[in-house]
Amino acid sequence: xxxxxxxxxxxxxxxxxxxxxxxxxxxxxxxxxxxxxxxxxxxxxxxxxxxxxxxxxxxxxxxxxxxxxxxxxxxxxxxxxxxxxxxxxxxxxxxxxxxxxxxxxxxxxxxxxxxxxxxxxxxxxxxxxxxxxxxxxxxxxxxxxxxxxxxxxxxxxxxxxxxxxxxxxxxxxxxxxxxxxxxxxxxxxxxxxxxxxxxxxxxxxxxxxxxxxxxxxxxxxxxxxxxxxxxxxxxxxxxxxxxxxxxxxxxxxxxxxxxxxxxxxxxxxxxxxxxxxxxxxxxxxxxxxxxxxxxxxxxxxxxxxxxxxxxxxxxxxxxxxxxxxxxxxxxxxxxxxxxxxxxxxxxxxxxxxxxxxxxxxxxxxxxxxxxxxxxxxxxxxxxxxxxxxxxxx
Amino acid sequence: xxxxxxxxxxxxxxxxxxxxxxxxxxxxxxxxxxxxxxxxxxxxxxxxxxxxxxxxxxxxxxxxxxxxxxxxxxxxxxxxxxxxxxxxxxxxxxxxxxxxxxxxxxxxxxxxxxxxxxxxxxxxxxxxxxxxxxxxxxxxxxxxxxxxxxxxxxxxxxxxxxxxxxxxxxxxxxxxxxxxxxxxxxxxxxxxxxxxxxxxxxxxxxxxxxxxxxxxxxxxxxxxxxxxxxxxxxxxxxxxxxxxxxxxxxxxxxxxxxxxxxxxxxxxxxxxxxxxxxxxxxxxxxxxxxxxxxxxxxxxxxxxxxxxxxxxxxxxxxxxxxxxxxxxxxxxxxxxx
Numbered sequence: 058x059x060x061x062x063x064x065x066x067x068x069x070x071x072x073x074x075x076x077x078x079x080x081x082x083x084x085x086x087x088x089x090x091x092x093x094x095x096x097x098x099x100x101x102x103x104x105x106x107x108x109x110x111x112x113x114x115x116x117x118x119x120x121x122x123x124x125x126x127x128x129x130x131x132x133x134x135x136x137x138x139x140x141x142x143x144x145x146x147x148x149x150x151x152x153x154x155x156x157x158x159x160x161x162x163x164x165x166x167x168x169x170x171x172x173x174x175x176x177x178x179x180x181x182x183x184x185x186x187x188x189x190x191x192x193x194x195x196x197x198x199x200x201x202x203x204x205x206x207x208x209x210x211x212x213x214x215x216x217x218x219x220x221x222x223x224x225x226x227x228x229x230x231x232x233x234x235x236x237x238x239x240x241x242x243x244x245x246x247x248x249x250x251x252x253x254x255x256x257x258x259x260x261x262x263x264x265x266x267x268x269x270x271x272x273x274x275x276x277x278x279x280x281x282x283x284x285x286x287x288x289x290x291x292x293x294x295x296x297x298x299x300x301x302x303x304x305x306x307x308x309x310x311x312x313x314x315x316x317x318x319x320x321x322x323x324x325x326x327x328x329x330x331x332x333x334x335x336x337x338x339x340x341x342x343x344x345x346x347x348x349x350x351x352x353x354x355x356x357x358x359x360x361x362x363x364x365x366x367x368x369x370x371x372x373x374x375x376x377x378x379x380x381x382x383x384x385x386x387x388x389x390x391x392x393x394x395x396x397x398x399x400x401x402x403x404x405x406x407x408x409x410x411x412x413x414x415x416x417x418x419x420x421x422x423x424x425x426x427x428x429x430x431x432x433x434x435x436x437x438x439x440x441x442x443x444x445x446x447x448x449x450x
Numbered sequence: 451x452x453x454x455x456x457x458x459x460x461x462x463x464x465x466x467x468x469x470x471x472x473x474x475x476x477x478x479x480x481x482x483x484x485x486x487x488x489x490x491x492x493x494x495x496x497x498x499x500x501x502x503x504x505x506x507x508x509x510x511x512x513x514x515x516x517x518x519x520x521x522x523x524x525x526x527x528x529x530x531x532x533x534x535x536x537x538x539x540x541x542x543x544x545x546x547x548x549x550x551x552x553x554x555x556x557x558x559x560x561x562x563x564x565x566x567x568x569x570x571x572x573x574x575x576x577x578x579x580x581x582x583x584x585x586x587x588x589x590x591x592x593x594x595x596x597x598x599x600x601x602x603x604x605x606x607x608x609x610x611x612x613x614x615x616x617x618x619x620x621x622x623x624x625x626x627x628x629x630x631x632x633x634x635x636x637x638x639x640x641x642x643x644x645x646x647x648x649x650x651x652x653x654x655x656x657x658x659x660x661x662x663x664x665x666x667x668x669x670x671x672x673x674x675x676x677x678x679x680x681x682x683x684x685x686x687x688x689x690x691x692x693x694x695x696x697x698x699x700x701x702x703x704x705x706x707x708x709x710x711x712x713x714x715x716x717x718x719x720x721x722x723x724x725x726x727x728x729x730x731x732x733x734x735x736x737x738x739x740x741x742x743x744x745x746x747x748x749x750x751x752x753x754x755x756x757x758x759x760x761x762x763x764x765x766x767x768x769x770x771x772x773x774x775x776x777x778x779x780x781x782x783x784x785x786x787x
Contacts, residue, residue, distance in 0.1 A: 124546030125496050131767040132544075134498065138491035141546075152491075172547045172664020172671055193475055377467045381474050 093118035095169045098256040099177035100148075100392070102165055103185040109153045111165050111177065115143035116256035126151050127166040127174075146258065157182050186328070188388045196325060196383040203324065203343040204317050204379025209372045211351015218352075218359030226360060227423040228433035233353040234410045234425070235437020237309070240316050240350075241406035243445070245269070247323060248399035255392045264393070265400040272404025273411075280308065280412055301420070305357035305412055306371055312405035313350045313375040319399035321382015326395070328387055342447030349440060350375060357416060494546070496769070500684050501542040506557055508676035509685060512655050515564040515642070518571070528569045530614075534560065535576045536583040536602075536624070536637065543662045544672045544679035544769055551636040552579050552624075558677045559658040559702070560639030563622070565614035567646050573610040577602045583632065584608070586625035587641055588741070590615045598625045617645040618725035619698045619743045630704050634663050638702045640743075645727060652694040652747065655687070659709050659738075659760070659770065660702045668705050672769045673760065679769025682758075686773035689750065693779055696747045698724065701738035709770075710737040711746075712761040718748035735761060750776040 096117035103110040109128065115121050122142050126135035136152045143149055157163060163179045186192050218229060245265065252261030324343075354371050355363075382398075385391065417423050423430060493499070518530030534554045541558055543549045554560030565571050577583050581604065586597035591612035594600070602608045624637035640656050660677065661670035672679045689695055703709045712735050719730040724745035736744060750756070759771030 122546065123494065125494050125544065131764065132496040132769075134493070134495040136491045136493055141492040141494060150491075151494075168547060168664075168671065170546055170548055172543070172549055172662070174665055174671060373467050377471060381471050384471075384474055 095119070095121045095171060095173050096256075096258075097121060097123070097143075097167050097169060097175045099165060099167060099175060100255070102163070102177060102179050104157060104179075104182050105185060105187075107154055107156060109155050109157055109163070109165065109182075111151045111153075111167075112148060113143075113151060113167055114148045114256060115145055116258045118145065120144045122170040123149065123151075123167055124170045124172075125168040126153060127168065128153060128155055129164050130166060130176075159183055186387060192387070193384065196328075196387055197380050199324070199328075200321055200380030200383045201376075203347060203383075204321065205372065205376030207344045207347035208313070208351045208354070208376040211348045211353075212355050212368050212372055214352050215355045215359060215363065215368065218355060223421070223423075224429060227417060227421055227427075228429045229352070229359075230356050230413060230417055230421070231425060231430040231433030232437035232440070233309075233356045234413050235434040235439075236349050236353050236441050237312070237406045237410050237413075237437075238434075239438045239441035239445075240313070241403040241410070243441075244316055244319055244399045244403040244406070247319065248396045248403070251392050251396050251399070255396070259393055261393070261396050264396055265403075268397050268400035269404035269407070272401045273408045276308065276405060276408040277411070280304070280408070301416070302357045302361055303363075303367065305409075305416055306354055306367075307374070308405075308412060309357065309409045310354050310371040310374040312402065312409045313354065314378045315398060315402035315405050317347070317350075317375060317402075318378035318382040319395065319402050321379040321384075322386035322395045322398065323382075324379075325383035325386025325388070328383075342444070345447060346441070346444040347376075349437075349444065357413070496545050497680055497683065499545045501545050501678055501681075505539065505541045506677040508678050508681040511557065511559065511562070511676050512657070512687065514562060515654070515656075516561045517564055523570060528566070530565050530569050530571050532561075532563055532571070532573045533576070534573055534585060536579040538579050541636070541677070543664070543674065543677070547664060547672065549636075549662050549664050552581065552583070552632065553636045554585075554639055558636035558638075559660065560622070560637070562640040562642065562656050562698075564642045564644065566644045567615055567617040569614045571610075571612055571614050575602060575608045575610060577604055577606050580604055581632075582606075582626050583624045583637060584626055585610055585622050587612070587622045588620040589618075589641065589643065596625075597622075601626055614643045616725055617643045618723050619700065619745050621700050621702065621741060621743060623702070623741075630668075633702065633704050634661075636660075636662075640698060640700050642698055642724075649696070649727075650694070652696040653689060655695065655697045657697050657699045657711070658702060659700065659711070661704065661706065661765075663705060670703070670705050670768070673703070673709075673765040674769045675772060680771065682772025686755065686775035688775045688777060690777055690779035691750050691753050694747065694749050696745065698743070698745055699736065699738075700743035701741065703740065706762075706765075708737055708739055708762070709765065710735060710761050711758065712736075713746075713748065713758050714756040715752070715754065716748050716750060716756065718746040721745040721747075750774070752776070753778045 094117060098114045098116045100112045100114055113123070120142060123137055125132055127133055133153050133155060138150045138152070140149070151167065160181050160183070163182055164176050165179065166174050166176045168174045218226065221229070248265050249262065252265070255261050351372070354375055355368070386395070414425050417425060417430070425431070425434065516532065518532045521529045523529050536552060536554055537556055539551050539553050539556050540548050541551045541553070551558050563573070573585060575585050582601040584597035584600065584602055587610065589612070595610050595612050597610065600608060620641040620643060622639055622641050624632040626632050640658055657675050659675055661674070662672045663669060664671045675682065699711060701709045717732050717734050720733050720736055721730050722744045724743070736746060738744070753776045756774045756776060757771060758774060759766040
């Protein structure tokens with residue numbers, strides 16, 4: 058019985074294997090009626106003292122051999138590591154000694170053995186930061202100002218939120234939902250933008266949608282479990298409510314933390330390639346923008362007693378990833394990881410918004426469709442839009 | 451019960467966040483520090499390395515003149531018979547770059563055909579390639595020998611017959627549409643007609659300037675003299691001080707409007723198209739548009755390494771440059787001009 062079932066499960070796979078062998082195995086040639094076109098993606102360019110380094114990836118169907126490299130369409134001597142023969146999806150580092158100048162645009166080209174040239178544009182050359190303690194701490198301070206400090210300031214609305222009327226409280230809960238929706242949409246927009254810089258083979262757009270949906274589902278499952286547990290403890294209803302509020306706050310903080318990780322990645326990467334002139338104005342802009350995140354975190358627990366340790370932990374979860382993000386974004390190059398992080402962040406936030414609506418509906422007996430709640434939601438979006446203008450451009 | 455768990459959880463969260471951040475920093479630091487030290491890898495150096503396969507032989511091409519199978523016709527005219535075969539070949543045009551060329555007799559440029567003014571020339575053409583081709587000669591001939599209308603299909607044959615006239619520096623190339631493509635693929639060569647009274651003795655060479663658009667975007671990726679980028683940088687052409695040198699020069703570049711030749715440390719006599727024996731221009735620059743050509747003559751006074759290259763530096767950077775290695779001649783007397 059069991060072995061029969063196993064056979065039923067495995068048989069289609071065996072047949073599939075046979076077909077794949079027939080199509081790709083030795084001695085078959087009909088899939089190669091035309092030569093597959095080579096495709097090489099230059100993923101990024103790093104500018105060091107007297108050196109330009111580009112990282113390339115074979116994103117074509119077949120193994121490629123890199124024959125030459127050029128700068129501004131003029132052949133230039135290059136050292137390619139580890140080798141110039143790249144199997145499908147393999148990467149290599151191409152190092153060129155070149156007296157590049159800061160602030161000048163460059164085009165880097167790679168020519169394969171069949172004479173096809175692939176080019177990469179650098180708008181303005183800027184020295185890529187070397188990771189040292191000084192810069193790590195610089196990024197840490199930057200991340201703190203952009204992430205931790207504003208979130209902590211936002212948490213200080215706790216006493217205010219604690220004392221306002223129920224209706225105003227629901228208004229602020231809706232406002233929080235508005236803030237969060239804006240953040241999630243913003244994260245999705247950002248991640249779709251990054252897909253332009255990665256190879257088509259990675260299918261960035263599909264990755265974003267899948268990661269977002271998967272995150273929403275996983276978090277819903279976890280949230281369900283928490284709710285069931287609180288029901289089980291059911292002896293004191295108020296306490297379960299408190300617990301649910303606290304878990305909701307932790308979920309909001311986690312969602313915002315993932316979002317801030319993505320934001321940190323973007324800031325770090327922009328500083329690294331010199332695309333972002335990191336003005337005081339911009340840091341202030343991010344700080345104001347992110348202060349609203351603190352409000353969102355404390356909203357679910359505002360009507361109950363909260364331990365200071367919880368508030369601190371919530372602030373750290375939401376804010377600290379910004380620092381990690383700036384480090385990763387500033388010193389490494391992982392656009393696919395950035396996309397996935399941003400998508401997970403977006404999914405987490407969408408789930409949180411759903412949970413807030415749920416919470417309002419069940420525990421606060423207040424529907425999001427009530428006029429003051431709709432107003433709060435819209436005000437939340439408008440606040441994000443306006444403070445977002447501070448960091449635009 | 452959950453309530454007692456929570457505060458512990460909070461501490462765990464804070465510790466976890468800090469731990470993750472510290473490891474991130476450590477990983478980044480170690481990953482990027484260990485990065486830059488080793489010198490392993492492959493050096494890609496189009497200017498300083500030779501092509502590996504040498505499917506073409508620019509050294510042989512430089513001084514190889516084909517006079518054909520010679521016989522005398524009943525009326526006393528010299529008959530020169532040639533055979534040119536079009537075929538598909540892969541050639542290495544620059545280090546590591548292989549181009550699927552179409553070539554006469556397997557080489558780019560095709561063999562240099564040479565006759566004397568008034569000779570009867572008969573060129574048997576066989577097409578062993580995979581596309582229709584022709585041979586279109588520049589010079590004076592009948593319309594049905596022009597290699598434009600009569601396409602020769604794969605497996606086909608055609609015989610071009612004409613009298614070599616006038617004397618000068620000419621060329622031949624395929625004239626099948628799209629012509630740009632057939633030229634870019636390498637179907638061309640030099641055709642030289644000598645005057646009946648031979649020119650003064652000199653060391654003679656052919657330099658055919660060409661380009662390759664290897665990714666078919668109607669822009670040349672590589673520029674060469676005699677088929678292989680940077681060849682004469684690695685293998686300079688050795689001549690002697692006082693030695694008269696004559697170069698037949700043909701521009702077969704497609705896509706770019708002009709091409710030119712600049713000689714270092716010297717000036718040369720330039721005979722445009724080589725059709726006039728007496729008038730020349732003394733210069734160090736020879737600029738040609740598409741299919742233009744000429745003859746230059748010079749003698750070096752001092753020994754040394756002298757560059758020659760396109761003074762359009764882009765072309766030079768992409769392969770069109772070389773060196774003359776001028777060595778001390780044994781005797782400086784003896785009738786050199």
